[in-house]
Amino acid sequence: MEERIRRARENIRREREKLEKRIRETCIIVVLLGAEGRGLEKRREIREKLEEEGILALIPEEDFAPDIAPSLTEEALLRRADVDLIFINVESWGSATELAQFHDEEHIAPKLRVLVPYEHHPIYGSSTGYLSDLYLSHLAKYGHVYAYDDSKRSFFPTSERIILTLASRFRRLKAMGKV
Amino acid sequence: MDEARRMLKVYRAIDNDHRLNILAVLSNEPGISFNDLAKRIGINRGLLAYHLGVLKRVRLVRCEYERRSKKFTRYWLTEEGMEIVRKFKLNENDEATSIKV
Numbered sequence: 001m002e003e004r005i006r007r008a009r010e011n012i013r014r015e016r017e018k019l020e021k022r023i024r025e026t027c028i029i030v031v032l033l034g035a036e037g038r039g040l041e042k043r044r045e046i047r048e049k050l051e052e053e054g055i056l057a058l059i060p061e062e063d064f065a066p067d068i069a070p071s072l073t074e075e076a077l078l079r080r081a082d083v084d085l086i087f088i089n090v091e092s093w094g095s096a097t098e099l100a101q102f103h104d105e106e107h108i109a110p111k112l113r114v115l116v117p118y119e120h121h122p123i124y125g126s127s128t129g130y131l132s133d134l135y136l137s138h139l140a141k142y143g144h145v146y147a148y149d150d151s152k153r154s155f156f157p158t159s160e161r162i163i164l165t166l167a168s169r170f171r172r173l174k175a176m177g178k179v
Numbered sequence: 180m181d182e183a184r185r186m187l188k189v190y191r192a193i194d195n196d197h198r199l200n201i202l203a204v205l206s207n208e209p210g211i212s213f214n215d216l217a218k219r220i221g222i223n224r225g226l227l228a229y230h231l232g233v234l235k236r237v238r239l240v241r242c243e244y245e246r247r248s249k250k251f252t253r254y255w256l257t258e259e260g261m262e263i264v265r266k267f268k269l270n271e272n273d274e275a276t277s278i279k280v
Contacts, residue, residue: 001271005199008267012199016190023183027191029233054184056191058232065228066244067213067252077229082195 026175028084029056030167033074035092036061042150043089046160055167074098078108085170087163089115096131103138113166114138114145118156121147192237193263197222198230202260205240206270210253239263 020026030050032043043059050057060070064077078086086108090096102108114135119125122136124147139145149156157165173179193199197220204219205211213231217224231254234240239260245251256264264270 001200001203004269004271005196005203008199008269009194009196011267012190012194016187016194019183019187019190023187025184025187027184027187029191054187056188056233056236058229058236060232063232063236065213065231065242065252068224068228075225077226080223080226081229 020175024175025054026171027054027056028167028171028174029058029082030085030087030163031058031060031074031077031083032087032089032163033060033098034087034089034095036094039089039091039095042159046163049160049164050167053164053168053171055171057167071098075101078102078111079105080107083111084174085113085167086111087113087115087167089159090120090131090135091117099138100134103134104141109138109142112138112142112144113163115148115159115162116145118147118149118154121145123147124156189237189239189259189263192233192239193267195230195233197226198234199267199269201227201230201234202239202256202264203269205254205256206261206264207272209255213252213254216254234260 032047034040034043040059040061047057047059058064060074064070077083088095088099090099099114102112116135120127120132120135122132122139122145135145146162147156148159148162150158152158170179193202200220201216204216211219217227220227231240235242238257240254241257242252242254245253
């Protein structure tokens with residue numbers, strides 16, 4: 001079996017590289033974490049747009065096998081899976097807990113892209129407290145804490161725009177072998 | 180371009196030993212449950228849930244839910260999944276058959 005998988009993998013890699021060279025693109029895998037309800041609807045819309053761009057986007061609650069609790073799945077995958085980027089929109093206590101859990105995991109933190117409503121951003125906002133402090137620590141250590149405004153009443157970009165822009169650029173950098 | 184991008188997604192999805200193993204097992208044991216698949220593949224259940232998610236997202240695998248005493252999921256290859264298994268000779272029986280022919 002191992003030999004069969006090894007041979008198949010070689011052939012797949014060859015076909016993949018041929019196709020990547022032809023269309024000058026590559027495919028990345030991103031995970032979208034966030035809140036339930038309206039947050040989930042928003043993530044579905046973003047997933048669809050990412051997929052149109054040729055990016056494989058996953059929402060754990062919908063895409064992962066339901067036989068196991070999403071939190072267990074997320075912890076395992078974020079540490080060991082071949083995910084390129086993890087976008088976490090901190091818009092609920094659940095997603096805040098996920099950030100607190102993952103923000104200092106050495107295998108996870110570099111892949112994290114944290115999206116925060118601008119009023120809670122440690123630089124642009126005026127909130128104080130545990131979460132703002134966590135954002136600031138993450139920002140100082142890893143960067144990648146982005147302020148957004150989905151109401152479009154300020155000059156901050158929407159969460160969708162941030163995710164699409166960063167994912168597209170990351171994919172291009174990966175295609176050029178720069179990440 | 181759309182078709183090329185779709186194929187690129189498929190290749191990215193299957194360019195992974197665990198996911199190829201999953202396809203190989205599903206081709207031999209269609210309808211296998213999540214727990215049995217976890218035992219056969221021998222990986223962490225959380226990670227298996229992720230790999231199945233990737234394969235489902237590119238439509239190589241489908242699942243059905245059965246509600247009996249607790250939530251229970253079974254997995255199958257889709258037509259496209261079977262095509263990939265044949266193309267990259269992931270099922271040992273396929274090769275045995277072609278050698279006989």
